[in-house]
Amino acid sequence: MAPTTSRRTFLQVTAAGTTLAVAPAVLPRLPALSGEPPAGQVNPARSTPGKQTKVLSACEMCTVRCPIVVRVRDGEVVRIEGNPKEKATHGAICARGNAGISLLRDPDRVRTPLIRVGERGEGKFRQASWEEAYRFIAERLTQVKQRYGPQALAMARRPSATDPFLVTFGKAFGTPNLFTHESTCPMARNVALEVSYGTAGVAIDYGKLDYLVSFGRNHFETIAVPQAQGLVGALGRGAQLVYVDPRHTPTAAAATTWLQIRPGTDLALVLAMLHVLIAEGLYDHDFVQRYTHGFAELAEAVKECTPDWAAKQTGIPAAKIREVAGAFGLARPRAVADFGWYTAGYANEFQLRRAIIALNALAGNLEVPGGTFLIKGMKKYAAELGSWKKPKFPKASAPRVDGAGVPGRFPLAPAKDGLIQALPDAIITGQPYPVRAFIASRFDPLAAVPDQARMIEAFGRLDLLVSIDVYVSDTGAYADVVLPECTYLERTDPVFDVSGLVPKIRYRQQAVPPQGEARPGWRIYKELAEATGIGEYFGYRDIDEVIAAQLAPLGVSPQQLAASGQWAPPGFAPLYLRGKDPTAAVKLPTASGKIELASEELAGLGIEPVPRYRPPAQRPPDRFRLVQGKCAVHTNSATANVPWLHELRPDNELWIHPTPAARLGIRDGDRVVVRAGGHQQHGKAKVTDGISEDTVFAYHGWGRLSPGLTRVRGRGISGNALLPATTDPVTGSLIMRETFVEVVKS
Numbered sequence: 001m002a003p004t005t006s007r008r009t010f011l012q013v014t015a016a017g018t019t020l021a022v023a024p025a026v027l028p029r030l031p032a033l034s035g036e037p038p039a040g041q042v043n044p045a046r047s048t049p050g051k052q053t054k055v056l057s058a059c060e061m062c063t064v065r066c067p068i069v070v071r072v073r074d075g076e077v078v079r080i081e082g083n084p085k086e087k088a089t090h091g092a093i094c095a096r097g098n099a100g101i102s103l104l105r106d107p108d109r110v111r112t113p114l115i116r117v118g119e120r121g122e123g124k125f126r127q128a129s130w131e132e133a134y135r136f137i138a139e140r141l142t143q144v145k146q147r148y149g150p151q152a153l154a155m156a157r158r159p160s161a162t163d164p165f166l167v168t169f170g171k172a173f174g175t176p177n178l179f180t181h182e183s184t185c186p187m188a189r190n191v192a193l194e195v196s197y198g199t200a201g202v203a204i205d206y207g208k209l210d211y212l213v214s215f216g217r218n219h220f221e222t223i224a225v226p227q228a229q230g231l232v233g234a235l236g237r238g239a240q241l242v243y244v245d246p247r248h249t250p251t252a253a254a255a256t257t258w259l260q261i262r263p264g265t266d267l268a269l270v271l272a273m274l275h276v277l278i279a280e281g282l283y284d285h286d287f288v289q290r291y292t293h294g295f296a297e298l299a300e301a302v303k304e305c306t307p308d309w310a311a312k313q314t315g316i317p318a319a320k321i322r323e324v325a326g327a328f329g330l331a332r333p334r335a336v337a338d339f340g341w342y343t344a345g346y347a348n349e350f351q352l353r354r355a356i357i358a359l360n361a362l363a364g365n366l367e368v369p370g371g372t373f374l375i376k377g378m379k380k381y382a383a384e385l386g387s388w389k390k391p392k393f394p395k396a397s398a399p400r401v402d403g404a405g406v407p408g409r410f411p412l413a414p415a416k417d418g419l420i421q422a423l424p425d426a427i428i429t430g431q432p433y434p435v436r437a438f439i440a441s442r443f444d445p446l447a448a449v450p451d452q453a454r455m456i457e458a459f460g461r462l463d464l465l466v467s468i469d470v471y472v473s474d475t476g477a478y479a480d481v482v483l484p485e486c487t488y489l490e491r492t493d494p495v496f497d498v499s500g501l502v503p504k505i506r507y508r509q510q511a512v513p514p515q516g517e518a519r520p521g522w523r524i525y526k527e528l529a530e531a532t533g534i535g536e537y538f539g540y541r542d543i544d545e546v547i548a549a550q551l552a553p554l555g556v557s558p559q560q561l562a563a564s565g566q567w568a569p570p571g572f573a574p575l576y577l578r579g580k581d582p583t584a585a586v587k588l589p590t591a592s593g594k595i596e597l598a599s600e601e602l603a604g605l606g607i608e609p610v611p612r613y614r615p616p617a618q619r620p621p622d623r624f625r626l627v628q629g630k631c632a633v634h635t636n637s638a639t640a641n642v643p644w645l646h647e648l649r650p651d652n653e654l655w656i657h658p659t660p661a662a663r664l665g666i667r668d669g670d671r672v673v674v675r676a677g678g679h680q681q682h683g684k685a686k687v688t689d690g691i692s693e694d695t696v697f698a699y700h701g702w703g704r705l706s707p708g709l710t711r712v713r714g715r716g717i718s719g720n721a722l723l724p725a726t727t728d729p730v731t732g733s734l735i736m737r738e739t740f741v742e743v744v745k746s
């Protein structure tokens with residue numbers, strides 16, 4: 001059981017640890033903000049004293065948003081559990097989901113609006129009223145707009161249920177420069193899916209598959225509970241898991257086969273698997289003919305990619321490659337190659353994902369149980385969610401500053417996401433036009449984006465930097481204004497789509513009153529818009545009105561939704577379009593209407609239309625490739641400071657293989673310095689043969705800057721302080737695993 005923190009330690013921590021001029025932890029409880037909740041929803045302000053109630057909601061400790069039951073007594077959350085009715089999670093949540101209570105109570109949380117009084121980064125703020133904070137932001141935004149045009153505002157967020165408000169604010173203001181974190185995460189995969197299937201809405205039926213090859217998708221450590229549960233079920237039935245990773249992870253431990261590959265060479269392995277499937281006729285001929293385009297070109301491209309060739313690239317024995325390819329072919333159509341999730345790794349990532357898609361096509365696994373499927377979204381299969389009424393948005397005042405989706409620049413990069421790593425250059429150079437104000441919401445670019453030094457320099461040039469967060473994050477420490485959003489346990493969010501094999505919606509309802517002055521996103525954006533003169537776009541009274549408008553086209557009442565936390569159209573069974581008839585029509589939104597194994601769209605852009613091998617960057621002697629990943633008990637950089645999770649893993653270490661460690665005189669636990677590009681980080685060595693000799697590894701999320709993160713500031717190694725911001729010219733994705741570092745004992 002996770003430890004509980006007493007009120008006394010709370011106060012001690014607050015008094016001793018922080019240089020922030022924030023109020024002490026225990027603040028008066030304010031009444032719920034979202035008005036009278038619909039029937040079936042617990043009104044936190046009115047629950048019976050001493051009585052425990054349950055609120056059905058959605059977790060936000062990561063962006064998977066699992067359905068949860070929050071147990072509440074006397075306005076306090078006493079326990080968070082998984083929603084037992086949810087089949088995909090089997091009613092489970094992960095350690096991070098469990099620790100939501102600890103985030104809620106963390107004295108480090110920001111609970112009032114803050115206005116900077118010190119230098120950027122110093123973390124010195126004064127408390128301000130919401131009205132003052134809004135006025136401050138609105139005045140600077142208005143000046144920026146008058147002087148430079150609305151495009152001089154950039155807004156970035158980690159997508160969440162609050163998105164409709166942020167996006168509405170940005171579009172109403174007139175800027176095209178809305179960013180997500182995507183170029184730091186799945187952009188290469190998503191662009192590969194878009195090019196190949198015409199949509200990124202393709203998913204894997206983990207629970208029913210018989211054979212999975214996963215190329216570093218580390219399911220049992222970097223967890224999405226529904227996927228992990230599906231895979232656990234499949235393994236329990238005897239499914240095979242081949243896990244490919246240069247590092248030994250919990251997934252490697254659970255796998256039938258772990259292939260310790262040379263970093264950045266997965267594409268050679270996949271091309272060789274394609275070669276074997278084609279050469280030995282182990283693929284689904286009928287599927288390929290009916291549903292794919294460009295097979296002949298693909299076959300030609302992999303003709304020379306024999307297992308012997310791939311063995312030289314990957315370090316995996318040719319016989320093993322043959323064996324895995326053969327077993328994959330025999331297990332079809334319930335054989336799946338994982339598309340992956342974090343794909344901001346290597347320069348060949350886009351073609352690797354394209355080749356993985358080809359493996360799935362050769363297995364003929366589209367739209368059959370245990371294969372891959374197109375997400376059966378609300379919009380297409382049930383009814384599109386409604387929205388509150390708003391005036392037409394003005395036309396964006398300029399093309400995107402980063403060239404995402406712009407012909408001649410990054411035509412394939414999704415314009416809705418942008419390239420966050422390009423923002424510092426635009427701010428610093430003023431090219432192609434000035435960007436002078438930046439609002440980061442539920443997103444910490446200083447912790448999440450490479451070339452931290454350049455980002456800090458850019459922040460120094462801004463007329464306005466705002467962070468909307470639950471903490472004074474690293475970005476927050478540099479901000480002019482920090483606006484405290486209340487945590488997911490203290491707010492109701494709009495309904496969101498969680499469709500899979502059935503269309504489905506879920507929402508997050510408030511369980512307890514917000515602490516301090518923290519406010520929900522729907523209210524922050526509405527009030528900020530009113531202060532900025534674009535209030536007419538936020539013509540709702542409260543979140544209940546937004547939800548009622550969303551549900552209106554669906555024929556489900558807010559009360560029904562509140563009682564179950566989620567809703568799927570009745571009578572809609574899991575839908576596999578080829579489940580009964582393997583020849584059934586599946587029309588894909590590509591030029592050919594089929595899976596594009598070869599793509600004329602790519603050829604037209606001067607990009608290889610079929611995947612071909614490109615080796616990873618060469619490692620200079622005496623240097624190590626720096627690789628990162630996420631750990632089981634933290635979410636990215638977001639939870640490093642959350643007390644219970646911090647206690648479970650307070651730090652990261654540098655994994656280094658015993659052979660190079662011995663050469664460098666480094667023993668387990670020694671302090672080391674890691675250097676790259678004129679930057680350095682200090683940390684502790686973990687000497688282990690669970691990592692390739694040429695590679696060092698550190699979990700992501702440490703080496704933090706903000707004085708507001710009292711437990712974690714200055715601890716461990718930050719990758720982004722070392723990595724350059726290298727962009728893949730094809731997809732716009734960052735390339736974050738092609739940097740070589742020097743390691744010395746300190």
Ligand SMILES: Nc1nc2c(c(=O)[nH]1)N[C@H]1C(S)=C(S)[C@@H](COP(=O)(O)OP(=O)(O)OC[C@H]3O[C@@H](n4cnc5c(=O)[nH]c(N)nc54)[C@H](O)[C@@H]3O)O[C@H]1N2
Pocket residue numbers: 062185186214215216217218219221222223224244245246247249261262263264265266340341342343345627628629630631632633634635636697737
């Ligand atoms: N507990 C927990 N769960 C999470 C998250 C979290 O922070 N914590 N974050 C969520 C998010 S945002 C994401 S994007 C996903 C990320 O989930 P994953 O896609 O699984 O990504 P990572 O953890 O970044 O990296 C996974 C593995 O890639 C390996 N790797 C490095 N180089 C290579 C290579 O060349 N080939 C192969 N095959 N493997 C390589 C690394 O050693 C690492 O073990 O997890 C999500 N789930």
Ligand SMILES: Nc1nc2c(c(=O)[nH]1)N[C@H]1C(S)=C(S)[C@@H](COP(=O)(O)OP(=O)(O)OC[C@H]3O[C@@H](n4cnc5c(=O)[nH]c(N)nc54)[C@H](O)[C@@H]3O)O[C@H]1N2
Pocket residue numbers: 060157158181184185342441442443444445447448449450468469470471473485486487488628629630635636637638639700718719720723736
């Ligand atoms: N070097 C390196 N960089 C990486 C990665 C890596 O492996 N190595 N991984 C990348 C990946 S996969 C991803 S997805 C990104 C993730 O990076 P980010 O997109 O920044 O996401 P998080 O770290 O999950 O959380 C960001 C912020 O959200 C805040 N937050 C949490 N809950 C709430 C809330 O309810 N409201 C508000 N307003 N704020 C909240 C947190 O306090 C935190 O400051 O980082 C990427 N960057």
Ligand code: SF4
Pocket residue numbers: 059060061062063064065066092093094095096097098223224225
């Ligand atoms: S995977 Fe864990 S942290 Fe993420 S939403 Fe689910 S329970 Fe919460």
Ligand SMILES: [Mo]
Pocket residue numbers: 184185186342
């Ligand atoms: Mo991610």
